[in-house]
Amino acid sequence: MRSASSSVISSDVRQQLKRCWAACLTPLYKHTILVLSVIFCSGTLLTLGYLSHATTTLMQSAALQGITLHAESLMELRNLYTTEVVDRVSGRNIEVTHDYLHKAGAIPLPATFSMELGRRISLRGSGMVVRLYSNYPFPWRKDGGAHDDFEQQALAALQARPQQPYYRFEDFQGRASLRYATADVMRAECISCHNARSDSPKHDWKVGDVRGVLEIIRPLDSVVAQSRTDLRDVFILFGALLVLGLGALALVITRLRRVSVELEDQVAQRTIQLAAANQELEAFSYSVSHDLRAPLRSIDGFSRALLDDYSVQLDEVGKDYLQRVRAATQRMGQLIDDMLKLSRVTRSEMNFETVNLSVLAQTVADELQQAQPERRVEFVCMPGMTVRGDAHLLKIALENLLGNAWKFTSKREQAHIEIGVTHKVGGICVLHS
Numbered sequence: 001m002r003s004a005s006s007s008v009i010s011s012d013v014r015q016q017l018k019r020c021w022a023a024c025l026t027p028l029y030k031h032t033i034l035v036l037s038v039i040f041c042s043g044t045l046l047t048l049g050y051l052s053h054a055t056t057t058l059m060q061s062a063a064l065q066g067i068t069l070h071a072e073s074l075m076e077l078r079n080l081y082t083t084e085v086v087d088r089v090s091g092r093n094i095e096v097t098h099d100y101l102h103k104a105g106a107i108p109l110p111a112t113f114s115m116e117l118g119r120r121i122s123l124r125g126s127g128m129v130v131r132l133y134s135n136y137p138f139p140w141r142k143d144g145g146a147h148d149d150f151e152q153q154a155l156a157a158l159q160a161r162p163q164q165p166y167y168r169f170e171d172f173q174g175r176a177s178l179r180y181a182t183a184d185v186m187r188a189e190c191i192s193c194h195n196a197r198s199d200s201p202k203h204d205w206k207v208g209d210v211r212g213v214l215e216i217i218r219p220l221d222s223v224v225a226q227s228r229t230d231l232r233d234v235f236i237l238f239g240a241l242l243v244l245g246l247g248a249l250a251l252v253i254t255r256l257r258r259v260s261v262e263l264e265d266q267v268a269q270r271t272i273q274l275a276a277a278n279q280e281l282e283a284f285s286y287s288v289s290h291d292l293r294a295p296l297r298s299i300d301g302f303s304r305a306l307l308d309d310y311s312v313q314l315d316e317v318g319k320d321y322l323q324r325v326r327a328a329t330q331r332m333g334q335l336i337d338d339m340l341k342l343s344r345v346t347r348s349e350m351n352f353e354t355v356n357l358s359v360l361a362q363t364v365a366d367e368l369q370q371a372q373p374e375r376r377v378e379f380v381c382m383p384g385m386t387v388r389g390d391a392h393l394l395k396i397a398l399e400n401l402l403g404n405a406w407k408f409t410s411k412r413e414q415a416h417i418e419i420g421v422t423h424k425v426g427g428i429c430v431l432h433s
Contacts, residue, residue, distance in 0.1 A: 134212030
């Protein structure tokens with residue numbers, strides 16, 4: 001019971017899927033050009049959207065890679081200045097101070113050196129800004145702390161994860177920019193200096209502590225403008241290709257529809273011609289039937305009259321000849337009947353339905369037995385033969401098939417006629433008798 005229910009449900013689902021599929025295909029058949037145009041335009045828009053997103057992602061990735069190298073270079077330059085300059089002049093009466101410009105023979109602190117380098121980079125007109133800021137700025141720094149929300153978040157994030165840079169794409173001073181911040185980590189060679197200086201805001205520095213942040217701000221408006229120009233060119237190219245594609249598609253579909261109309265006209269003409277030929281065949285069949293039956297009836301009638309009225313004067317050879325003439329005329333009459341049946345078959349409309357071939361064959365066999373009850377014929381029919389076809393035409397086929405078997409076994413005292421099917425590889429069934 002469960003298996004039957006599952007089969008019914010599965011069949012219902014398949015039917016619903018077929019109906020949904022047919023409903024989806026109906027607009028395509030009715031409005032082919034419109035549907036394909038919508039598909040082409042949608043695909044083009046999706047492609048352009050993807051290109052825009054990919055271009056933005058690529059631009060941001062390139063900017064991030066460049067600014068990372070810039071930040072690493074600045075940090076390495078500062079470390080190099082500390083080890084190769086500041087450490088070398090230590091103990092040689094050369095003062096290292098933030099106001100080195102006002103003192104003869106003095107050199108800048110590493111932080112001052114980095115800030116001055118960043119200031120000069122900013123003055124080159126590229127719009128790039130380099131800043132150093134900290135939660136513990138020296139007193140002489142007026143802008144040493146965080147200025148905005150990004151710098152506050154950068155300080156907090158780098159305090160928690162010094163090895164991971166903090167960056168964000170945002171507008172800065174009205175320009176699309178990339179703000180990139182890295183941690184300025186306390187090194188072993190800097191501990192003694194920072195902890196010993198009297199003006200140091202903190203005297204308990206340890207190696208690895210985050211003493212500040214190096215931030216680089218890189219404007220991206222020129223890169224964005226160039227990307228938009230490139231995207232505009234790509235949009236124009238895709239638009240031109242879309243117009244050309246839709247035009248070619250419209251021409252192809254128009255041509256296909258014209259060919260379809262021409263084929264429909266040809267089919268209609270062939271149908272008219274076929275109908276005329278069928279009418280001619282029908283007229284010919286009836287004419288042949290009428291013209292041939294009259295002389296056949298005469299031949300059969302006179303032959304029978306000779307046998308009935310002059311049988312005494314005829315020897316056995318003459319009687320045999322007349323019997324053969326009568327049999328031939330009857331055979332000719334049967335051929336005329338078969339020809340008429342064939343003409344009716346070609347004119348009849350096919351009505352497909354499920355037909356029990358076993359029952360139909362048994363009906364034909366009963367009719368043959370009733371026509372000649374004196375014959376002893378054993379008829380065996382395989383049960384359960386079910387096919388899908390036209391019941392009327394199938395009966396005509398069985399009448400011919402079994403009729404031939406009935407005739408060819410007429411000389412036997414005990415005849416045996418069997419009808420069934422033979423299954424072959426590939427799912428083919430052959431009817432035999």
